Amino acid sequence: MPTANATVAFFLIDTMQDFTLAFVLAGQLLIGLDPTLMGIVGLSLAVTGSALLVACLIGFPVGALIGFRQFRGRSFVIVCLNALMGLPPVVVGLLVYMMLSNAGPLGFLQLLYTPSAMIVAQAVLITPIVAALSRQVVETLAREYADTFRTLVVPWPTALLALLRDGRSGLATVALAGFGRAIAEVGAVIIVGGNIAHVTRVMTTSIALETSKGDLALALALGFVLLLIALAVNATVAALSLATREAGHG
């Protein structure tokens, strides 16, 4: 069946074309510095950055505390925390939606469909992740320090700070994991943000939109741009933490 074969070859080129087109588009988007795209990128970074900040401010200490304190029911708390890493974004989105909706208890704040709502949703989503992974990272160090801290009678807030400080290189990876989860997330932000053009549209919701329009090449191009952003953020963090490690304290 020569025709069938020829057809297959033609099809192969077909999705490959989408693929290469995506690369070209991604390049054009980046070079063109399209203002709409820049706005979307900026909002993505602002929302995820804020959410990550909140998540780290809560998740690091909580994770560290669980990592080094011994208390009744600790294993249970750890199991719950680890399970919360599997919190589906859509569920988080729904919960936050119900809270912030006009019919919800926090409706009077009028936060729904604003970037603030997206920050809340992402923070709720990744705080357990940051806490659970911090717990793991801090625990190794905490075991090493535990007896020293006990014999020195280090009060827990001081111990916490010391663990976070001395464990910072591991915590950087944890923060990056949280960042990755948040920046890539779409289910929660689309529910509470609404993917409203010029207001709450971020990279992932744009990608979802282009996908549902069937413009796979553009969706993929946006995906590449998003990955490039993630790469840039990671490289920055790596450069910073390399600087500390070179000082020899890592």
Place this chain on the structure above:
Amino acid sequence: MPTANATVAFFLIDTMQDFTLAFVLAGQLLIGLDPTLMGIVGLSLAVTGSALLVACLIGFPVGALIGFRQFRGRSFVIVCLNALMGLPPVVVGLLVYMMLSNAGPLGFLQLLYTPSAMIVAQAVLITPIVAALSRQVVETLAREYADTFRTLVVPWPTALLALLRDGRSGLATVALAGFGRAIAEVGAVIIVGGNIAHVTRVMTTSIALETSKGDLALALALGFVLLLIALAVNATVAALSLATREAGHG
């Protein structure tokens, strides 16, 4: 404005009702052992379990290798790996779709809209996460063991196995993070699975479907069920790893 206040009060009851309704529904779903739901839960676990297996089989050794071997460009590889934690599910879904589509290079496998395709997509999504976090976890242990292994001239495959073995408690948390990400993920599986009833419908795609139908209570109820499953999986893993830790080798 007494009327306005009354309305607000009514709304409050409204979302709270959704919320309690969700709990009741979740309970009913679980007690009723609804066969459709059981099928969906089973598929979720099967798909995510398989994807996690693949991700761990690849991610653990890759992460461990990067964690303990010194080579040129290592920092760069780590930055890329960390950045890949921010791979958006939709993008992964699109890439896998393009590969598996009838118009794509692997179309002849006829995997699109099958659970296999979903496994592939989730595995692609979480392998970098498992690898990046394993790298972090193994690195601490690797630094401790490094000189001993070098002076003993331990070949790298043996070293790898030893690090994975002795670092297993940390790696369990990594696997759970991967599990959480995969089981909660919807963007990728909905593209390559198609959310076909009885065939490729999983928990998250059901939640998304009910959300888009506006049945928030049912969506939330499914979310609670999903969380319960995640909790059960985590508890099982914890029980297993507690057993090893009690043997004193943790």
Place this chain on the structure above:
Amino acid sequence: MASIVSTVPFPGRFASAPQVRTSRCQRSLQTVDLGFEAGGKTILDKVSMTLSPSGLTVLLGPNGAGKSVFLRLANGLLLPTRGTVRWGDDRPTDATRLTQSFVFQRPVLLRRSALDNVAFVLKLRGVAEARGKARSLLDAAGLGALADRPARVLSGGEQQRLAIVRALATGPGVLLLDEPTASLDPASVAAVEALIRSAESQGVKVILVTHDVAQARRLAHDVVFLSGGVVREHTAAADFFLSPHSAEARAYLDGRLIPQEETNSC
């Protein structure tokens, strides 16, 4: 010896160390039927003794005798599985630990500079200008040149010395020292011994674990000999080194293996 003290790496700066302890009144350490089990093994068994509230007690015994475990129980880092530990009337608590300093057999240094390790405990005790004081403590101990090095890259002996400086920085009333000079060069050993003596002469209770019999001879007021988790004897130093009561201690001092039947350690 006094002339050495002034030139050795640990000049007698202990007297000027921050005096944090509120009460100098020492309390005697008393254990009653103390026992500790772990991993299904009895590690310490029926340890009943009273140590005087001052003076230097040396804890001797073969490897695995339970010396380190005893110190941990005394400090309250481990909880007894049987019997009791008391400092005066108190069980070991944060309050008693605040007056004690413990140098572990394998000192754990924070992943920071040598200076920050000392500054950390000073800050902890509310000392003002902690970093400045830490630096002068390091200088006084002859470790000034290492102040800004990450503690992790210090040599074995340097780490041990840093741990000792850190322990003394808080001006403790009780010193628990677990083989503090095991990795030290002869001059540093002499210096540390001088410091210990000086502390002791100011009323600090010292409990010292060592395998250096000569050191024990030089420093001990009384000797507790442990083997296989059991106290074989508790004797005044003069008597102990002249002729120990127990067969185990005699074997130990002779460098002979303690007969297996009588111990549960290796």
Place this chain on the structure above:
Amino acid sequence: MASIVSTVPFPGRFASAPQVRTSRCQRSLQTVDLGFEAGGKTILDKVSMTLSPSGLTVLLGPNGAGKSVFLRLANGLLLPTRGTVRWGDDRPTDATRLTQSFVFQRPVLLRRSALDNVAFVLKLRGVAEARGKARSLLDAAGLGALADRPARVLSGGEQQRLAIVRALATGPGVLLLDEPTASLDPASVAAVEALIRSAESQGVKVILVTHDVAQARRLAHDVVFLSGGVVREHTAAADFFLSPHSAEARAYLDGRLIPQEETNSC
């Protein structure tokens, strides 16, 4: 001493250790203008020396002199920033390391049982029935009772002894020992010394770092004295302990502080 050897915790089982080394021909260690810098400090400087291919060389020197760094350079765990290290004609590589065993100052044990720690190296060298052999090695070393304990909960001295058993298990041609008896009780010290002697008498080259001057006296054929990263002298043992050439070594043996001007260590 021979009578002790048969009853001490490390009976002379070295002769029966698995003989893995293919070539018994020892090669001399030669360093030329060896230098090492780290953290902006010169840690070793212009070390040029040749050690004979057999016999026991003791490395003496104060804390922070660079002894441990020297051993790491010799084994190839660190790369020199200046000069060269050679075993015969070869730079340190995996091939040379395969014939060497290194006991670190702070031995690192795998997070497994004591038995598995020994079995691990035996498997590594392709020894059949590794676990069985490991158990008999532990039994022979008097550590049989500890075989199934996690290595991490062993006492300090037990860990050190386990590390020595592990190092000897591979039947090395060169032994690099960094203060191997620092935490050992007198009987174990005697046992380890007997083992070292026995190994040496079978042609094993031993380089031993110790702060125990008496031990150095007992074991050394020749002594290398390091301070401040510089070799102050390399002398036959008999001469060295009679009257060392260098002022630094004299000070060290007297337990005096080495004058600060002449060293860059603390």
Place this chain on the structure above:
Amino acid sequence: AEEKSIIVQSTTSTANSGLFDHLLPLFQQKTGIRVDVVAVGTGQAIKNAANGDGDVLFVHAKADEEKFVAEGNGVERFDVMYNDFVVVGPKADPAGIAGSRDAAAALAKVAAAGAPFVSRGDDSGTHKAELKLWKAAGVDVKAASGGWYRETGSGMGQTLNIAAGMSGYALTDRATWAAFQNKGELTIVVEGDTKLLNQYGIILVNPVKFPRVKAEAGKAFVDWVISDEGQKAIADFKVSGEQVFFPNAKKAGG
């Protein structure tokens, strides 16, 4: 016996109405063929079908469907049924358009009042219909985007959720609306305008171009849907007792 099955690419709005849950068991009972529905955005459905991923395309974007056939991706397009669009809005009705039958005029009022209007903004059939109405109303929504005009870039259900959340107006097909559970404060404010008709079509994906298309089973489904039996089944489908789809296959020449 191996179960025969086909894949139908369709839109979320069609699937969410519950129509397929009603139709497919009837079809399977008759033919033994299982129908797997992939419900995505209209554009995505057409793109998927154009990649040969699916046997039948069942959407409501007539122009795009005709293009799909013209490009050789589909065999032939058949009208299946229509339903109608309605404008929904908050009960408070800040634009004062409740009860109107002129959709374009009502939208003009919404624009004039600056009341929030939630658009799907996703190039879907519904979105295209909405844009036509704005054009008729003479309102430039592009300029208002981000202000009172909110483009959600999401599916119908999701867009309705957002309209409910922000008490805005929205255009929706009646079927989705009828099945939608989160109505909150929303209610139908405009209906009955003939400009609000929404035509559905069905196409067999071209088995010549895509050899893996299950032509026989796919054709069976298309034929059944436009047959008297299929058309009756569509007419019988009710949401809350109300008919939401009106079969019109014969008229369109099936």
